[in-house]
Amino acid sequence: MNLLFVADPLSSFSVKKDSTLAMMLEAQAKGYAIWHCHIEDIKSVAGAIYAKSQKIKIDMAGSPWYVSTQTKEMKVAAFDAVIMRKDPPFDMSYVTATWFLSQAKLEGAKIFNDPVALRNHSEKLSLLEFLQYAPPTLISYDLKDIQDFHREHQDIIIKPLDGMGGMGIFRVKSDALNLASIVETLGDSGKRALMAQKFLPEISEGDKRVLVIGGKAVPHGLARIPQGGEVRGNLAAGGKGVACPISEKEAKVAEHIGPLLASRGLHLIGLDFIGGYLTEINVTSPTCFVEITQQTGYDVAKQWLTSLEQYLK
Template sequence: MTQLNPLTVAVQMDPMEGIRIGGDSTFHIMLAGQARGHRLYHYLAPDLTYRDGRVLAKARPVKVQKVEGDHFVFGEPEMLDLGRDVDVVLMRQDPPFDLSYITATHLLERVQEETLVVNDPASVRNAPEKLFVLDYARFMPPTMITRDLEQVKSFLAQHGEIVVKPLYGNAGNAVFHVGRSGANLSALVELFNASWVEPFMVQAFIPGVAEGDKRIVLVDGEVAGAVNRIPGAGEIRSNLAVGGSAAKTVLTERELEICEALGPELKRRGLLFVGIDVIGGEWLTEINVTSPTGIVSIDAFNGTNTGGMIWDAIDARLAARAAA
């Protein structure tokens, strides 16, 4: 698709200073947008203001370049009206998916009639990664969400080995493997219940995780590519942020079936950039809609341009809105 007009794009993300440009998907998308002539602004979620019916953001124009340690240049801050001054808002800050995150989705939802927000903020709010996936339980390993120790003990007895993880965690943080003996299970449940007010997720352990946890990226409901993330020595977590390594991969028939089942609903909900996680070629564990990653590795292995695909999908969405 040919880009006809440069866009003004506000990117709601984490601080530019802290991103790792070698693997950061948001930076990858910004580079692709800048290459098309788009004007980029950067702001943090706390920079949002609602005033007199308008949603504003104190944002700084930014230019990006793929130079480690010198990857961005800011201009002077401006107060942007996100409904009138920009064409697209990219909501790309990392979780935790907490009340601050949810509040930002409510504010951005108020500009949706005027400005395209990617991903759709109401859909992001209503599709937490470890809860939205329950709509596709037929593809999931045995799963339980609870705060009840006796339920967890029963689940462990049934499945032999389990994984316990926070319901709103990210990047592999606080993911525990519990073996058949159940050693320290009671203490672990106590820790989770003391640390989080919400229940936690328990799943049957899938030995196939040793061969990798595949991240599959879908752009507007269509498969853009995949990367296999292999756990480091002594780990069950394959997240690249905790030492996993990336490997080239292809999709199994089961994974294609999963993508075909999810694709139309993702598109309908305005979830334009989504990353799903599949273990052992068949077990769907998460649907990541907040700030999915993986496209840098996918493009490096496959010679693709997923950032460009995302901008093509944005162009198509904007054209459809203009024609409506």
């Protein structure tokens, strides 16, 4: 089986903990051929969608950890499966890639996550469909709306809709210090909508990532615990990752949301919880495979590949 991974440059992978690499290794262990391309390598030629891709062999003892054995321009639909793992930002290049992949899907390509679903699913706004599980939440362009929300809840988090890895997240306490300035800066003076949520003190126990694969939750999640006075638990912001079993409440939320989003083509999602409240639904390139596997012994990549194989039957 030939698998094409659409991802960031291989040289940029964090080898010790990269979830895409964990997927590749699991697939290679099953004897599958691993191919890689960037979103910029996808194009339309005479109406068909092609990707200039390199076939790689992974050797974790080598330096670098991969060897390119072949480079070829192939129809995207010729691969047995296409794994879309390009990291944010969700910019026009990303959107264009989903348009190309949507056409490739019409040509018969099997793509995970589905490009139409990726394009339609905002990792922040998608929460609106499931607000019964979320903390008090507001999304608006308007400074007054956010000021009113703050007056009601006193201690809030403000973040941009297109942020990743904890970038652009601010806490505003009861004194409202710099609230207007934060909103004006993050919102580009009213040109960008922002998300505001009631601050959850349970963040001290971690921002917990729960992975859901093919509609089924991984039994262990990763609590990303803020360090050094930070309010952000994101690993990219210095948070400490601690694996632990998912709670009964988290499991019930996953049982509701997971199959629904899987039916829309979102094979792999990451649900983020703070204190049992759902705060985001990640779909672009959910991570934490390696940390969970290393700390618990539960093979997340194996669950992912087994689920993928079932979809391809």
